[in-house]
Amino acid sequence: MSEFRMPSLGADMESGTLVEWNIRPGERVERGQIVCVVETQKGAIDVEIWETGTVERLVAEEGQKVPVGEVLAVIIAEGERAEGEKAEGEAAGRETPAEPSIPEASRTPSPHAPSPRALDVSPPVPPHAAATSGRLRISPAARKRAAELGLDPADVRGSGVDGSITLEDVERAARPAEGRQAALSERAADAHAAMRQAIATAMARSKREIPHYYLGNTLCVEPALAWLEAHNAERPVAERLIFPVLQLRAVALALEAVPALNGWFVDDAFQPAEGVHPGVAIALRGGGLVAPALHDADRLAPDAMMAALRDLLTRARQDRLRSSELTTAGLTVTNLGDLGVESVQGVIYPPQVALVGFGRISERPWVRDGQVVAARCLHASLAADHRVTDGALGARFLTRLTDLLTEPERLWPT
Amino acid sequence: MTTQTIAYREALRQGLRAALAGDERVFLMGEDVGRYGGTYAVSHGLLEEFGEARIRDTPLSESTFTGAGIGAALNGMRPIVEIMTVNFSLLALDQIINNAATLRHMSGGQLSVPLVIRMTTGGGRQLAAQHSHSLEGWYAHIPGLRIVAPATHEDARGMLLAALEDPDPVLIFEHALLLGAEGTVEGEPHPMELDHAAIRREGRQVSLITYGGMLHKSLAAAEQLAKAGIDAEVLDLRTLRPLDDAAIMASVAKTHRVVVVDEGWRSGSLSAEIITRINEQAFFELDAPPVRVCSQEVPVPYARHLEDAAIPQVEDIVAAVHRLLG
Numbered sequence: 074m075s076e077f078r079m080p081s082l083g084a085d086m087e088s089g090t091l092v093e094w095n096i097r098p099g100e101r102v103e104r105g106q107i108v109c110v111v112e113t114q115k116g117a118i119d120v121e122i123w124e125t126g127t128v129e130r131l132v133a134e135e136g137q138k139v140p141v142g143e144v145l146a147v148i149i150a151e152g153e154r155a156e157g158e159k160a161e162g163e164a165a166g167r168e169t170p171a172e173p174s175i176p177e178a179s180r181t182p183s184p185h186a187p188s189p190r191a192l193d194v195s196p197p198v199p200p201h202a203a204a205t206s207g208r209l210r211i212s213p214a215a216r217k218r219a220a221e222l223g224l225d226p227a228d229v230r231g232s233g234v235d236g237s238i239t240l241e242d243v244e245r246a247a248r249p250a251e252g253r254q255a256a257l258s259e260r261a262a263d264a265h266a267a268m269r270q271a272i273a274t275a276m277a278r279s280k281r282e283i284p285h286y287y288l289g290n291t292l293c294v295e296p297a298l299a300w301l302e303a304h305n306a307e308r309p310v311a312e313r314l315i316f317p318v319l320q321l322r323a324v325a326l327a328l329e330a331v332p333a334l335n336g337w338f339v340d341d342a343f344q345p346a347e348g349v350h351p352g353v354a355i356a357l358r359g360g361g362l363v364a365p366a367l368h369d370a371d372r373l374a375p376d377a378m379m380a381a382l383r384d385l386l387t388r389a390r391q392d393r394l395r396s397s398e399l400t401t402a403g404l405t406v407t408n409l410g411d412l413g414v415e416s417v418q419g420v421i422y423p424p425q426v427a428l429v430g431f432g433r434i435s436e437r438p439w440v441r442d443g444q445v446v447a448a449r450c451l452h453a454s455l456a457a458d459h460r461v462t463d464g465a466l467g468a469r470f471l472t473r474l475t476d477l478l479t480e481p482e483r484l485w486p487t
Numbered sequence: 488m489t490t491q492t493i494a495y496r497e498a499l500r501q502g503l504r505a506a507l508a509g510d511e512r513v514f515l516m517g518e519d520v521g522r523y524g525g526t527y528a529v530s531h532g533l534l535e536e537f538g539e540a541r542i543r544d545t546p547l548s549e550s551t552f553t554g555a556g557i558g559a560a561l562n563g564m565r566p567i568v569e570i571m572t573v574n575f576s577l578l579a580l581d582q583i584i585n586n587a588a589t590l591r592h593m594s595g596g597q598l599s600v601p602l603v604i605r606m607t608t609g610g611g612r613q614l615a616a617q618h619s620h621s622l623e624g625w626y627a628h629i630p631g632l633r634i635v636a637p638a639t640h641e642d643a644r645g646m647l648l649a650a651l652e653d654p655d656p657v658l659i660f661e662h663a664l665l666l667g668a669e670g671t672v673e674g675e676p677h678p679m680e681l682d683h684a685a686i687r688r689e690g691r692q693v694s695l696i697t698y699g700g701m702l703h704k705s706l707a708a709a710e711q712l713a714k715a716g717i718d719a720e721v722l723d724l725r726t727l728r729p730l731d732d733a734a735i736m737a738s739v740a741k742t743h744r745v746v747v748v749d750e751g752w753r754s755g756s757l758s759a760e761i762i763t764r765i766n767e768q769a770f771f772e773l774d775a776p777p778v779r780v781c782s783q784e785v786p787v788p789y790a791r792h793l794e795d796a797a798i799p800q801v802e803d804i805v806a807a808v809h810r811l812l813g
Binding site for chain 2: 212213214215216217232233234237239240241
């Protein structure tokens, strides 16, 4: 038995509001499955679970504000037995019969056998629609509507009497995105202020605690652009790569060479990140910023990386990021080139230990083979935490990054 | 048209007066209806106005004077029999059920009994277990009778007039708690049709289905619920037999949730009949189990606090709706 807890979706998150459960007691969950939506200062986040098993019970209720680390649900890992199963065997014959009439059914015990300990510490768990008998607790009107909508009512979470599924539940389930959008726009003003506050806290902490050092390099991207143009020439518009894919790939490969820039400074020590998942700084419409991780950037082929980046951008703007994307990045990449600036001196997102910044691609005088030529150039910068790395290591990283972008055939060696 | 604010008892009297004035076949008969002016002062002044032949005091024998009313009706009169309370009507059950309700059928349609019986029903006045019950649901069980329960002032005077036009026996149940309540009526008394329930308050989230004395508690509950953001519809059944199924089902189809508020006891009650019909006719409209607010299954107590606890109150209705809406 394990407890699924409110994750920390950022260094400064203290609590989150459970917006919606996607699971119900008795249901099987897979590692990586999105099990709930949590509203944070960074917006609504799809939270994944990292254990495969069966949901024993939901502890937190929708709408409840839950501190980081508090139990949201209890999961029975694969192979484990539920508390209730054991008790049932022992108490055979004493099982409560199905309640015949509806109002009295509110006394129906919750599905797990009540151990005194559980009763002492847990808030009462509202019985779920499916929990009390094999038959789904759904109102006739809701059942009819679900059939009309072609919806499987077993997937709908009940909010009615005794956890029954109501008409409204079915209709809400039929338009989850709409409901979510409406709820979000309602809270938009608040959410914006909250995000501003989150950024303020994180950046102030960064500048207060992290001794930044900065390195920069201007590099010629003619070869990289030529590679990109050649790659795209054979493809329809929808499948073309954009330059940031190359930048992220170069960062990912350079991090393999200098892993000390990929991780977190926690409790006065460096903790390396597992895997290469650079955070991608994404400016949101209406203000604010998120930096979700692009997972496995060192292992994705060009097209897969483009798809992953597009997906990340889309979901960031739809407020549909996943919890893992907010917790796994050990470094952030910011690209302000689109906005016309030459260079970036970044502020590290704590507890990460580095930030890579890219400016715009512009034509400048460039010396090649003793000749001044016009060439498209780019400024790449590194802001790094001096507690973890020194300039020499930072320089090695930036040089490596420069090499990779200058010799693009090394990005995806065949 | 003039609007008057009058007591419910005055509205009943206006109905009686209009009936007596409008049709010389109409007469009023019952215990203390004449000289005493009616136990609840409904017929006060009518003896002086219409005389002893038409405002007739009777012996304390419900069976006798109800039977006399049936006989008069069979012979072309339009009697109004007043029985002091529904509890006492049990003494006339044989006449009402075995004669009034059956004669049209047993005579193959040759005889009709155009009789109106008025009686007080309900508790809430500390009159204890022999004067406080709500047995209209029992009468609503009987084919051959029409059962009506005027809850508004306009219905109090108008349903009597419509009942007198009915060729078959009509029982009118007047809730004791309403007698002193003030309300408005428009213009002169006029017949109020007996076939349809009335929505007394429009709502979208839950239907409070009720009648008679419970209408006002239901409306008060709806007011409280509105403050809590719950939009309740209140349906006044008006006629308990035959029930206006169409109006009930239309309201259920709109709100998908039902609370039946019935001062009768729960077991075998009118509320049971209503919910059964909803299950039969509107099952797929239901979004929650139908709920009943009924009297506790005890003889209605005398002590005030016990009587209050035994009879549905506004808070009970509000609580039932909250439970229903989860």
